[in-house]
Amino acid sequence: MGIVNIEDALHEQLRRASKASYRSINAQAAFWIRIGLLCETNPGLTFQDLVARELKAAGVDSVLIEGGGQVAAAFLRAGAVDRLEWFRAPILLGGEGRPCVAALALAKLADAPKFRRLGVTPVGDDLWERYERS
16 A cells, blocks of 8 residues: 555545545546556557456456447447447437547448447337447
8 A cells, every 4th residue: 555646636536536436536546557557568459458358357248338429439440349229319410419429530431330230119209229240
């Protein structure tokens, strides 16, 4: 055990986060130190690769990823998505809306990740769509 000197503002953020997540400041610090060590000792692996490896080692074989377009694109680019479930509403936002998936940096259309539709279920006016990687 040791003492870590951090700024007061960061300490306050950690204190608030530990109340929200029910994890102590020490538990959170230990987690992020472990992640930092994994990144330093495995410079050839991406963060997603490290997380996937650690989850697999812990026996976790399914993870729900919720986030915006940037998060979705990062996991799609990493090849870490084997199933999609999303809701589609009958409205058009145009350019003012936020993309459900950010740029994938595709060189050609053939590089796009492909999915097979498993089902579509009406939920009110929306549609719940389910896909698996093909």
